[in-house]
Amino acid sequence: MKAVCWHGANDVRVESVPDPKILNPRDVILKITSTAICGSDLHIYGGYIPTVQPGDIIGHEFMGEVVEVGRGINNLKVGDRVVVPSTIGCGGCYYCQHDMWSLCDNSNPNGWVEEKLFGNITSAIYGYSHAFGGYAGAQAEYVRVPFADVDVVKVPKDIPDEKLLFISDAIPTGYMGAELCDIQPGDTVAVWGCGAVGQFAMISAYMMGAEKVIAIDRFPERLELAKNFAKAEVINYEEVDAGEALREMTGGMGPDACIDAVGLEAHGVGFEDFYDQTKQKLKLETDRPHVLRQMILSCRKGGTLSIMGVYGGFVDKMPFGAAFIKALTFRMGQMHGQKYMHLLLKMILEEKFDPSRVVTHQLPLEQAAHGYDIFQQKKDNCIKVVLKP
Ligand SMILES: [Zn+2]
Numbered sequence: 001m002k003a004v005c006w007h008g009a010n011d012v013r014v015e016s017v018p019d020p021k022i023l024n025p026r027d028v029i030l031k032i033t034s035t036a037i038c039g040s041d042l043h044i045y046g047g048y049i050p051t052v053q054p055g056d057i058i059g060h061e062f063m064g065e066v067v068e069v070g071r072g073i074n075n076l077k078v079g080d081r082v083v084v085p086s087t088i089g090c091g092g093c094y095y096c097q098h099d100m101w102s103l104c105d106n107s108n109p110n111g112w113v114e115e116k117l118f119g120n121i122t123s124a125i126y127g128y129s130h131a132f133g134g135y136a137g138a139q140a141e142y143v144r145v146p147f148a149d150v151d152v153v154k155v156p157k158d159i160p161d162e163k164l165l166f167i168s169d170a171i172p173t174g175y176m177g178a179e180l181c182d183i184q185p186g187d188t189v190a191v192w193g194c195g196a197v198g199q200f201a202m203i204s205a206y207m208m209g210a211e212k213v214i215a216i217d218r219f220p221e222r223l224e225l226a227k228n229f230a231k232a233e234v235i236n237y238e239e240v241d242a243g244e245a246l247r248e249m250t251g252g253m254g255p256d257a258c259i260d261a262v263g264l265e266a267h268g269v270g271f272e273d274f275y276d277q278t279k280q281k282l283k284l285e286t287d288r289p290h291v292l293r294q295m296i297l298s299c300r301k302g303g304t305l306s307i308m309g310v311y312g313g314f315v316d317k318m319p320f321g322a323a324f325i326k327a328l329t330f331r332m333g334q335m336h337g338q339k340y341m342h343l344l345l346k347m348i349l350e351e352k353f354d355p356s357r358v359v360t361h362q363l364p365l366e367q368a369a370h371g372y373d374i375f376q377q378k379k380d381n382c383i384k385v386v387l388k389p
């Protein structure tokens, strides 16, 4: 089959690789019909994620049709159309049983690598390095889906892929980001990053009762989408000081909750940006925590920070004293896709919102390298790329 393989920083290639096979009774093989490039794939593409090896198949946001079923699966059959969450959960461990699927104890066979780095094992993620399980990714014609009896949601056949695909990752990530804010009626929620996850976080925040949502980015086309699709008020941080603007827009208090939909490759302005960029290049810090710093400083006292952008290691110059003095609550983590997938499907079928609005580019799988390039460089007003195997 054809698959997108990583070969080093800013180097992905579509290559011929062996087809996946059923390895365990609870596996299915999926023929992929749509697979997206996620913002966190850009961290791999840029070479920021350790333990990715040349030749690894990447990609973790996908849907498709079941073409082969393991003998331990009773609830799926060949021909079923399904969406699959990015993180792999076994369904049986303490964490899966308590709906914390991305913290699964059993799905990551290379958990010892993580244990050394982080002190604990978390779930595997498709196509996201050997530390996260070494599973083949889903930017491919076919993929093996383990624990498929609990890890997929069946979807109807008469709805286009683009409305359903993001149940795999971007929608539950945004939704969980809003849920972690514990939004009260009348709250103002600020969202850093207006990519797909940010857009879905904004929509979710309104659904959960926020009165005002403020979007922060620097790309006019993304801010435009935040305005028109997510109905947010917007701040372009290259034009105005985001911290000052937030205070002004909230009567001097600051937002009640702040959502980070950016993560470790954040851009800042001025010396702070130069400092982080340089330290990251010299490998003196792994992550650029610009958004985290700004959230701590601009959130209202007693407010909540919800962190959904991916961080991988160590950050520097965190104003932790401010976080303490202001009595902020920090909540974060990889999304628990299996917890949300049925609810999100129901919302989409009820046409509460149209996720396909975030798609700016649909490309054949063969053009994956071009897709990564325009997404990383934000060329051609690129917001979200869907690859079609
Ligand atoms: Zn992702």
Ligand SMILES: [Zn+2]
Binding pocket: 089, 090, 091, 092, 093, 094, 095, 096, 097, 103, 104, 105, 106, 107
């Ligand atoms: Zn588990």
